[in-house]
Amino acid sequence: MRTAEDIKRLIKILTDKTSAQMDERVLKDVLFTLEESKKKSALTQPNIWRTIMKSPITKLAAAAVIIAGVVLSFTIWDKTTPTAYAFEQTIQASHSVQYLHIKSFMVSISDEPIECWVEFDPSGQIKNMRINKPAWMDPSDGESVIVWKDGKMEFWIKKKNFLFIQKDQEIAAQVLSMVEQFDPKHAVANILQAQDEGDTEIEIDEPENKAEPVIITATFPVENDLHVQRSKLFVDQATKLLNKLETYQLKDGEYIPFITIEFYDYNIPIDSEVFTLDNIPSDAMRVDETTQEIGLLQGDLTDNEIAAEVVRQFFEALIARDYAKAGRMFGGVPGERVQKKYGHIRFIRIVSIGKPVLNPATNELKVPYVVEVEENGIITEWKTKYNYIPVREVHGQPGRWATTGGPLGI
Amino acid sequence: MLEDKLLVLKCRRGSRDAMCRVYKKYKDYLLTLAKGLLNDQAAAEDVVHDVFVSFARSARQFQLTGSLRGYLATCARNRVRDKIRERTRRAQALESANPAIVDSDNPEHCIIEAEELQRLRQAISQIPYEQREAVILHLKGDMKFREIAKLQGVSVSTIHGRYRYGLDKLRSMLNSELEQ
Numbered sequence: 001m002r003t004a005e006d007i008k009r010l011i012k013i014l015t016d017k018t019s020a021q022m023d024e025r026v027l028k029d030v031l032f033t034l035e036e037s038k039k040k041s042a043l044t045q046p047n048i049w050r051t052i053m054k055s056p057i058t059k060l061a062a063a064a065v066i067i068a069g070v071v072l073s074f075t076i077w078d079k080t081t082p083t084a085y086a087f088e089q090t091i092q093a094s095h096s097v098q099y100l101h102i103k104s105f106m107v108s109i110s111d112e113p114i115e116c117w118v119e120f121d122p123s124g125q126i127k128n129m130r131i132n133k134p135a136w137m138d139p140s141d142g143e144s145v146i147v148w149k150d151g152k153m154e155f156w157i158k159k160k161n162f163l164f165i166q167k168d169q170e171i172a173a174q175v176l177s178m179v180e181q182f183d184p185k186h187a188v189a190n191i192l193q194a195q196d197e198g199d200t201e202i203e204i205d206e207p208e209n210k211a212e213p214v215i216i217t218a219t220f221p222v223e224n225d226l227h228v229q230r231s232k233l234f235v236d237q238a239t240k241l242l243n244k245l246e247t248y249q250l251k252d253g254e255y256i257p258f259i260t261i262e263f264y265d266y267n268i269p270i271d272s273e274v275f276t277l278d279n280i281p282s283d284a285m286r287v288d289e290t291t292q293e294i295g296l297l298q299g300d301l302t303d304n305e306i307a308a309e310v311v312r313q314f315f316e317a318l319i320a321r322d323y324a325k326a327g328r329m330f331g332g333v334p335g336e337r338v339q340k341k342y343g344h345i346r347f348i349r350i351v352s353i354g355k356p357v358l359n360p361a362t363n364e365l366k367v368p369y370v371v372e373v374e375e376n377g378i379i380t381e382w383k384t385k386y387n388y389i390p391v392r393e394v395h396g397q398p399g400r401w402a403t404t405g406g407p408l409g410i
Numbered sequence: 411m412l413e414d415k416l417l418v419l420k421c422r423r424g425s426r427d428a429m430c431r432v433y434k435k436y437k438d439y440l441l442t443l444a445k446g447l448l449n450d451q452a453a454a455e456d457v458v459h460d461v462f463v464s465f466a467r468s469a470r471q472f473q474l475t476g477s478l479r480g481y482l483a484t485c486a487r488n489r490v491r492d493k494i495r496e497r498t499r500r501a502q503a504l505e506s507a508n509p510a511i512v513d514s515d516n517p518e519h520c521i522i523e524a525e526e527l528q529r530l531r532q533a534i535s536q537i538p539y540e541q542r543e544a545v546i547l548h549l550k551g552d553m554k555f556r557e558i559a560k561l562q563g564v565s566v567s568t569i570h571g572r573y574r575y576g577l578d579k580l581r582s583m584l585n586s587e588l589e590q
Contacts, residue, residue: 004578030463
């Protein structure tokens with residue numbers, strides 16, 4: 001007699017494998033479809049800056065995006081340009097790069113660069129990374145640092161004395177993917193990949209003086225709606241490595257410098273301390289999503305039900321003056337921080353919690369609520385100034401939900 | 411998985427290499443799911459083909475909110491449903507001769523299990539579709555009951571019930587064969 005466990009075991013070992021003929025047939029159609037979609041998207045490619053500004057993870061990844069944006073759109077028109085220099089030489093040379101230091105300048109905004117240090121593993125994948133974000137990128141945050149190491153992302157905002165640590169794969173992949181774009185071998189590989197797609201003009205200037213760099217100038221049609229209309233790559237003639245990349249925007253018939261990226265210290269080992277955040281003050285607010293369970297487990301509740309439950313338990317904790325619990329509902333913020341912000345307020349009762357509404361831009365559920373509070377001896381209802389709390393699934397903790405604060409920022 | 415997120419981002423940028431890697435990684439998984447639900451090799455291959463072509467078509471705008479594996483499994487399940495609707499208008503296709511592959515090093519064991527699996531396939535194809543879906547998506551698709559409930563538009567307890575009834579029926583069918 002077979003038991004239910006026998007049946008489960010049999011179903012689990014049930015495995016079908018595709019044949020070589022099927023693989024060939026499917027891949028042929030899949031790759032053809034991908035190429036067709038590329039052609040369509042080239043016609044409708046959005047302005048990358050608009051996309052960046054709409055992204056919910058802009059803050060975390062903005063530095064990478066700004067560096068990455070300039071190299072996303074190389075295309076070449078004349079692939080038969082007679083020259084001794086070949087793009088493959090730079091790609092070949094870049095494959096042996098293990099360490100790299102990059103400075104990216106927004107020429108029209110500031111002389112202060114975004115700096116990035118990258119260590120690649122032997123397969124060419126990013127192993128460790130650090131980005132120093134200058135204050136001009138986000139005046140409300142001021143200077144900040146992002147370090148990616150051992151699969152963990154640390155985000156330090158000095159002005160706010162705030163350290164945020166998380167391991168979310170979605171965000172990590174976004175940041176790493178964007179950083180990959182300013183890996184110089186990708187900048188040149190993108191040119192090669194785009195050779196058959198674009199209608200962009202290219203010139204290669206290869207000076208006789210070998211001490212001077214080869215300059216590759218790519219000029220893009222205005223109607224492509226790209227954020228840059230011209231790019232220049234400066235390639236060292238001896239090493240074939242990319243030393244600098246300049247981009248320009250066309251304004252009133254003139255090419256105005258936009259972003260410049262400089263590549264330094266190829267293969268000079270980077271001190272491991274660069275990939276370590278030290279000197280974090282002991283009184284810094286530390287939110288570590290990798291070492292604590294945040295928010296509530298969804299279980300069998302629907303998304304709307306769990307979002308409302310998070311808000312209910314957050315306010316119940318404040319009513320009970322259980323600030324540690326309120327902090328757990330509030331994205332893992334330390335209880336002392338919640339107390340500092342709300343300790344002077346007496347939360348009396350929850351009047352109502354409304355039906356959550358999805359915010360598609362951030363993928364958060366906005367939960368409307370009304371609570372009665374006493375502040376400075378005056379009893380009032382919070383319902384207009386702070387009329388909703390955003391709730392979402394916790395990054396890196398599938399199935400757990402918490403509020404991100406929104407108007408109730410701590 | 412981080413690797414999947416990176417693959418999706420590369421596919422979004424039009425990388426052929428990334429697209430091939432996604433296909434190679436999930437082709438057998440999807441074929442097994444589709445065949446488990448349809449018990450029809452040709453139709454299952456069509457499902458896998460359509461899922462990947464559709465993924466390639468939308469790759470440039472694709473936004474991954476959950477796991478890629480889960481996303482592809484859901485697409486496959488939806489296309490299986492389309493196939494089943496088509497079947498009601500057509501005679502059922504003949505079962506392909508391609509046998510199931512069994513992960514076993516022992517040849518004798520392999521033959522016995524292959525026969526057993528063939529009987530299992532027949533039994534699976536005879537249980538009601540909603541129960542079949544609950545069993546296959548949970549055991550082969552590694553989907554949670556909550557995810558299956560969302561797909562079928564019913565409560566989690568209903569899915570629990572369908573899963574349990576499905577397994578009971580399979581057990582009863584296979585055991586009655588043994589007794590005969």
